[in-house]
């Protein structure tokens with residue numbers, strides 16, 4: 001057992017944990033961060049593409065420079081350079097079995113129906129305050145599976161497939177596995193623009209998410225222990241005792257639990273977590289995206305491809321044009337979901353999927369990461385299933401004794417985004433500081 005008693009122990013070194021640790025250290029607290037993996041960053045991971053020297057993001061990547069206020073404050077504070085993904089100049093879609101190269105391949109009738117969908121959804125969104133827990137707002141009627149919500153509009157198959165592919169790219173799961181309310185809670189943060197849920201933000205970190213994370217860590221001066229998975233958290237009146245898988249014990253006056261929602265119940269808690277938090281964490285989040293990277297020859301320049309419901313890939317686009325890197329071909333990023341039979345690490349599989357859109361394409365190399373199989377994430381970005389938010393949003397983020405909680409999966413605003421992680425990390429540091437100040 002360490003003899004030392006820290007002021008704060010932070011469990012998890014993703015954006016949430018590192019923000020909390022840095023803010024606590026800034027308030028003069030002695031902080032130790034315990035991280036299960038051998039690296040920081042959690043569900044962000046900037047690493048080399050296949051066997052090349054070129055690095056890409058396996059996880060979280062883009063940010064909204066207007067809406068992501070907490071994250072932008074960090075970007076500005078550390079003067080972190082950003083770049084942008086290029087705009088598409090060529091389009092291919094396959095919707096209701098029809099291949100098109102039009103940028104917006106829908107009929108006039110579909111446009112009118114889309115407007116109807118936007119108007120009605122905006123009316124419902126006006127009831128949602130993204131900064132307050134969604135179980136306190138009388139919006140349980142919106143906490144329904146997203147595919148059911150969309151089906152209620154009687155849209156054409158073409159429009160349903162187009163919206164489905166775009167939205168799946170944003171939700172990272174089948175639309176039956178995410179609540180309409182989850183998506184609606186983003187819209188007030190995106191200038192109240194319902195269609196913004198189909199526009200991925202295009203800014204990204206020039207030197208990867210690790211650039212910002214490392215600057216935050218270096219600035220904080222906190223002690224970081226990597227490869228240190230935590231197994232149990234025990235609270236007494238004035239202490240928290242954290243046990244690691246290796247059998248070590250770390251003691252502190254308080255703790256920040258900055259874990260993915262799907263991992264919270266992997267730890268033993270004494271006293272147990274509140275029934276609401278334990279039940280919400282047991283339901284978990286259903287983000288199950290497959291994010292794939294492929295080096296491809298034979299694509300139209302700056303391509304955006306989007307596809308029908310049962311295609312292996314929903315969307316892919318040229319993120320690094322061949323003439324802007326030394327890779328010799330276009331590097332594309334694409335999105336699929338777990339239930340689709342696509343092995344993102346199998347070159348031939350990915351080539352077959354891409355050739356549905358561009359028959360002459362050839363794939364040289366592929367890369368990606370299985371976040372679902374990883375025991376320290378058990379999912380991709382947060383998608384709340386129907387019923388979770390209107391029942392458990394308050395319980396999931398509530399402080400329990402000397403334990404405060406942080407993480408993108410329990411954020412109110414920008415749940416599922418890096419922004420949500422940073423914002424909740426800041427709040428967790430404030431909450432724990434207040435508890436420590438009362439000692």
Ligand SMILES: Cc1cc2nc3c(=O)[nH]c(=O)nc-3n(C[C@H](O)[C@H](O)[C@H](O)COP(=O)(O)OP(=O)(O)OC[C@H]3O[C@@H](n4cnc5c(N)ncnc54)[C@H](O)[C@@H]3O)c2cc1C
Nearest residue numbers: 012014015016036042043059060061062230407408417418
């Ligand atoms: C494929 C993919 C694409 C994404 N794209 C975007 C995007 O473009 N834009 C965007 O804003 N967001 C995106 N996201 C979401 C974003 O990356 C996450 O929401 C955010 O990084 C989560 O941060 P966090 O700190 O809350 O959790 P995490 O990053 O998951 O951090 C939690 C940490 O806890 C650690 N941990 C787990 N169990 C234990 C244990 N027992 N003991 C100790 N440590 C433990 C983990 O190893 C991890 O480091 C994406 C995510 C994925 C996976």
